[in-house]
Structures are given as structure tokens and as C-alpha cells.
Amino acid sequence: xxxxxxxxxxxxxxxxxxxxxxxxxxxxxxxxxxxxxxxxxxxxxxxxxxxxxxxxxxxxxxxxxxxxxxxxxxxxxxxxxxxxxxxxxxxxxxxxxxxxxxxxxxxxxxxxxxxxxxxxxxxxxxxxxxxxxxxxxxxxxxxxxxxxxxxxxxxxxxxxxxxxxxxxxxxxx
Numbered sequence: 001x002x003x004x005x006x007x008x009x010x011x012x013x014x015x016x017x018x019x020x021x022x023x024x025x026x027x028x029x030x031x032x033x034x035x036x037x038x039x040x041x042x043x044x045x046x047x048x049x050x051x052x053x054x055x056x057x058x059x060x061x062x063x064x065x066x067x068x069x070x071x072x073x074x075x076x077x078x079x080x081x082x083x084x085x086x087x088x089x090x091x092x093x094x095x096x097x098x099x100x101x102x103x104x105x106x107x108x109x110x111x112x113x114x115x116x117x118x119x120x121x122x123x124x125x126x127x128x129x130x131x132x133x134x135x136x137x138x139x140x141x142x143x144x145x146x147x148x149x150x151x152x153x154x155x156x157x158x159x160x161x162x163x164x165x166x167x168x169x170x171x172x173x
Contacts, residue, residue, distance in 0.1 A: 041151050041152025041153070042103065042152055042154070043101060043102060043149075043152065043153075044101070044103075044105055044154065044155045045100065045154055045155070045157070046101075046113075047156065048097075048098055048115060048139070048158060048161065048162065049068065049092075049095075049096045049097055049162070050068070050069045050072040050074065050092045050117055050161075050162045051067065051068060051069055051164070052069045052122065052125035052163075052164050053065060053129050053164065054165055054166065055067050055124065055125055055165075064161075066163065068092075068097070069122060070092055070093065070094050070096060070122075071091060071121040072092040072096075072119065072120050072121060072122075072162075073090075073091060073119040074091065074117050074118070075088065075116045075117075076100045076102070076113060076114075076115050077114055077115075077116060078108040078113040080108055086105055088100050088105070100115075101154075110140075110141050110157070113140075113141055114139060114140055114159075115138055115139050116134075116136075117164075122164070125165060125166050127166070129163040129164065132162070132163045134160070134161075139159045140159075141157040141158070141159060142157060142158045143155065143156075144157060144158050
């Protein structure tokens with residue numbers, strides 16, 4: 001009886017071992033672990049808004065006393081040490097919104113990157129408002145969420161709001 005039990009155990013173990021070594025044609029490796037995942041494409045996106053303070057243009061938002069500023073030049077700058085810098089330019093859309101996307105910045109950390117507004121492109125609203133964060137200094141990124149995309153995974157960050165004003169506040173138009 002013991003000999004029969006030993007034969008059954010050996011046959012069972014052999015069947016399990018053969019299936020683990022590829023006899024099943026399935027997705028199990030020799031060690032019984034799933035195969036490693038395919039390479040995941042990873043990118044980042046940074047979003048924010050640029051406003052014209054004190055001027056009542058299209059899209060004026062009374063609680064902020066500001067209008068969205070279209071055509072402002074924005075730039076994502078990532079710096080690692082004194083020599084390694086990556087710049088990714090962008091422009092605000094009609095609603096003052098910008099979104100900068102890149103898959104070339106995944107080696108930088110969130111603390112190494114800031115967003116700057118480099119130019120307003122509106123002669124009627126071209127001075128950075130000094131009392132708001134980001135005026136000439138850039139704004140740090142805040143993590144929002146991960147978005148699943150058809151080509152991989154994207155981390156979405158927010159930079160917040162930038163403000164410009166007119167040199168002559170009574171002459172916005």
C-alpha cells in the first residue's frame with residue numbers, strides 16, 4: 001500500500017513539474033511565477049492657468065478679478081545638479097489653460113521641476129503680478145493623479161495659477 005501511495009505522489013509531482021516547466025503552454029514560468037510584465041511607457045503632464053489680473057476680457061472670473069490669458073509662453077524646467085537641465089515649452093490655449101506633456105522627464109523628481117511663464121504675448125497684460133507666487137520664480141509641481149492611457153501610464157501634475165497685469169490698470173482695452 002505504501003508503494004502505491006509513493007508511485008501516485010511521484011506521478012503527481014511529475015505532472016505538476018512538467019506543467020510548470022512549460023508543458024501547459026500557458027503563462028507560468030519555471031519557478032511558478034507569472035512572467036514579467038511588458039515594458040510600460042511612462043510620461044508626465046503638467047497643467048495650469050495664466051490670468052490677466054484686473055482686466056475684464058472674455059472669460060472674466062469675478063472672484064479672482066481676472067481673465068484667462070491666451071498665448072502666454074510657459075516652460076517646464078527640470079534641473080538635476082549644475083549641468084543637467086531639460087526644458088519643455090508650451091503655450092496657453094484660449095481659456096488661459098496650458099498642458100505640457102513629455103516622456104523625456106521620467107528621470108527627474110518632482111522637487112527638481114518648476115513651471116515658469118516666460119512671456120505674456122499680450123501688450124495689454126504683460127507684467128507679472130509680484131505679490132502672487134510664481135512671478136519670475138516659477139511654481140512647484142503638485143501631484144494630481146495617474147491616468148491610464150492607450151500607450152502606457154501618465155502622471156498628471158498641477159502648477160496652479162500665474163497672474164499678469166496691465167502696466168496701466170485703467171487701460172485694459
